[in-house]
Amino acid sequence: MLINASAFIFILASEILMKEFSILIGGKAGFGIDKAGLIVGRLFNRLGYRIYIYRDYPSIIRGGHTFSIVRAAEKRIYTHKEKIDFLLALNQDTFDFHKHRLKDDSLVIYDSDSVKIEGLPNTIKASAVSITKVLKEENAPEIMRNTFIIGALSKAVGINFEKLGGVLKEVISKEIELNLKVALRGYESVGEYNRKEILQQKLLPLITVNEALSLGLINAGLDAYVAYPMTPSSPILHYLAELAEDFKIKVIHPESEIAVILMALGFAYSGKKAAVGTSGGGFCLMTEGLSFSGMAELPVVIILGQRPGASTGLPTYSAQTELHFALNAGQGEFVRFIVAPGDAEEAYIWSGVALNISWKYQIPSIILTDKNLGEGVSNFDKESFADINEENPVFWDRKLPYKRYLDTPAGVSPLAFVPEKDAVIKINSYEHDENGITTELSEQTILMQDKRLRKEKYLSQELSRFEAVKVYGKADAREALLCWGSNKGVCCEAADELGLKVIQPVVLWPFPVEQFKNALTGVKKLICVESNATGQLMRLITGLGFKVDVKLFKYDGRPFSLDELKNKIREGR
């Protein structure tokens, strides 16, 4: 039995070796590294691999060091690994900064005109290609260094040139003929090194989580998206601006985040479903509007892309720093819904649910993302879940004279929208009566505050129909990883390899206490994994009477790689 089992593991390990690999492409900012990573990802996606792309770039436009790690595997993956199989070095920094990632059988392809390879162990193969020279010969711009090295990689892994050409034609809009020529020169410059087989499985779209989130909002009936540029949420603004004409939605970039949230509330008053997107600094400016949303019962969905702070922090890196800010932002007491999706499918589902919930309960919803989650590129399997549909809010039935803030058992007042011949629709940031007229009376104040707060009870009940806390890994494990948002993927992969359970609260407020208790059944040791310094989820659940046993917090702006997390878990045991 023992022998059989280890033999089996050996086969499995070698399978994984064959069918899983990582490619790092790096160069100066401005080299088009990001695009190059996407092309490489798409290339292997077409071969039936599942893909995850980690994108790392500094907060500068030109120069500096930029790289992408494209990981390909047979199974779905959600994170990158430290070690790489292919290093595509377009400049010296790429080689110097990443040579420690190389394995014994890795391949380095480098531009011998600009990169010097020194101190490399003999086992590692290095392929020198003369990119600068070839570009000069072809009279091609510097950005085509990418195309060349992708050509070389394709040959090294045995992809036929037609396949590569097909992808390039789809992805590159400018000077495609010259690009193909340069790619072919790259292709011809190296020999085949390690042929990657074509996997026979259904091909899946390869998108960013930001894109999934955007599509989820559109699917659930988004009318308007309003945002001021701020990393890491700007890609959502860009993507929706591109799609605005097609879906006939309104995408507006006004003067500030203050204008952003007030515009969203103006849209809500007019019956248009609006979402906004920002990061911590922009959310600071939105908090007065957020509180207004709570008081005036104007629905809005806020995408809060977290990054390392305080203040400007590390703008282009990633963190989970705003959970408590989201929980507490805005003066006064009001109901809010907070959700933290952990992958593309969850982003699509929960952005739609958030829009529906915001409108059903007339409350603000906050979707927590971060740079690593939002900009990470991975597969998206729309067939793996039941699609979300746009839900109608409660409308005025026209039987009684309209009161915008009618007191009802669930606290939800029926909606009517301007222009409405038979109703005067008044919303108010002051405490108000049922008609929306300002009041300072004690009994009115209590009546309306109770009405608004009552909605949370019904919202909590509704959330019990969703998987608000997700559980993965080994169901009866005594040790569990507790995570939220972007750490879901890396925790799931680590748990699979180490035989642990994973508990991921997707809904963070109203906190799904019952579901969380159930998830903890049989768990003796709870290991909390977060990308911040103080343990924001830990503090939330501790306040609710739960206990964390081991803290694994990382706050250098970089995500956990799989190997790193596994090591930390082992150390923490």
Next chain:
Amino acid sequence: MLDLNTSAKNTWCPGCGNFAILNAIKAVLGELNKEGRPIENVVLVSGIGCHAKIVDYINANSFYSIHGRTLPAASAIKLAKPELKVICFAGDGDVYGEGIEHLIFSAKRNMDVTLVVHNNRVYGLTTGQYTPTSPLGFRGRSTPFGTKELPLNPLELVLASGATFIARGYSHGIELLKNIFKQAITHKGFSVVDVLQVCVTYFDMYEYYNKKVYELKEAPGDNYDSALQKIREWDYNQDKPISLGVFYKKDMPVFGQDLAREKLESPDRKNKIKEILNASI
């Protein structure tokens, strides 16, 4: 008969200039209703301050916003429903101070909304501090030894920023105010009416204004330079004649005409999403 009264008890001080604005706007809304611009197509937006109570006193659709934030909400309401007439009421502290960014950008966009500024040149509700239009040396509760800064000329600012209808009114004399309001509301584009609205409690300027104001005789033109010249006659500080009426009126494209569209129906959205996903393989 259109009844624009509400159950709210009016809490402005006796003699407050806000009454003139309230009465004038109610009269204009009534006239417009009669002329086939129904009251349900009107949305009133206010900020925070004494001025803002006006929306409680008019039985029409309203959006009682937060301090300084009338214009972005008003802009979105207009973009959402282009058939609406959206009228903002703001204080001078509100729109020339806290929310000045939105003033500049609404003008820059030539957003098709009307802004009525209750410019009493003092904070009333917070009991008497200087505002962006208080004269130099104004002794308020936050500046007991007098301000050390010159006031803004808000009309010069909005002209430079791109507003296409610029006028000044005065809370004494309702006919002129009605006339200006009606022109402003029916103008297509960003219309600004700065109303010298006297705060009898903290900065009673009635006597002074009565001596200084005069009505512009010539019809408003679309010439920037001559409008600027007239606007600069009084800089809200020096002891100069104060003109009332419309300084500038220009036809220009308004923001957001391309946004007057309804989102796709759910099945069409789902099909398009499918197409996008298929193209992402």
